[in-house]
Amino acid sequence: MELTPYVESIHAQLDAAAEAGGEDARELAKRLAAPLDSAIRLALQDALSSAAEEITVELAPGSVELRLRGREPQFVVTPPPSATADEESSEQDVPPPPSVEGDDAIARINLRMPEHLKARVEQAAEIEGLSVNAWLVRAASARLGRREGATRRTHGASWGPQKYQGWAR
Numbered sequence: 001m002e003l004t005p006y007v008e009s010i011h012a013q014l015d016a017a018a019e020a021g022g023e024d025a026r027e028l029a030k031r032l033a034a035p036l037d038s039a040i041r042l043a044l045q046d047a048l049s050s051a052a053e054e055i056t057v058e059l060a061p062g063s064v065e066l067r068l069r070g071r072e073p074q075f076v077v078t079p080p081p082s083a084t085a086d087e088e089s090s091e092q093d094v095p096p097p098p099s100v101e102g103d104d105a106i107a108r109i110n111l112r113m114p115e116h117l118k119a120r121v122e123q124a125a126e127i128e129g130l131s132v133n134a135w136l137v138r139a140a141s142a143r144l145g146r147r148e149g150a151t152r153r154t155h156g157a158s159w160g161p162q163k164y165q166g167w168a169r
Contacts, residue, residue, distance in 0.1 A: 062078050
C-alpha cells in the first residue's frame with residue numbers, strides 16, 4: 001500500500017493552513033515538513049496495524065497481517081479454512097484446543113452475542129461442516145495461538161511501547 005499520497009495530502013493541508021498565517025508561518029511549515037514525514041508515516045502504519053488486528057478478530061480463524069516492504073506497508077490475508085470440496089470435513093477433523101497441564105475437562109459457558117453476529121457464526125460453521133460450538137472453539141484456539149507468539153501492543157497511546165522484529169537493509 002502506497003502511503004505517499006496520504007503523506008503528501010497532509011503536507012498540502014499544512015501548506016494551505018500556513019498560507020493564512022503569513023510569511024513566518026509558511027517558513028515554519030516548510031521547516032516542519034521533512035520531520036513530520038516520518039511521524040505521519042508511523043501514525044498511518046499504527047492505524048493500519050490496528051485495523052488489521054480488528055479485521056483479524058472478525059475473520060477468525062483467518063487473519064490479516066501488516067508487513068513492511070521497504071517503507072511501504074503490505075497486507076497479508078490468510079483466509080479461514082473452507083470446507084473441502086468432497087465435504088469430508090467433520091467435527092472429528094478439528095484439533096482439540098490445547099489443554100493446560102493436566103486440564104482436559106470440558107467447561108461450559110453461556111455466550112451472549114448480537115443476532116447479526118450469531119447468524120454469521122452459524123453460517124461460517126455450516127460452510128466448514130462444523131457445529132457452532134466446534135467452530136467457536138477452533139476460532140478461540142486459533143486466536144489465542146496467534147497471541148502467544150505475537151508481541152502485545154499497548155492500545156492506549158499511538159506512541160506507546162512497541163517491539164519490531166525483522167531485518168532491514
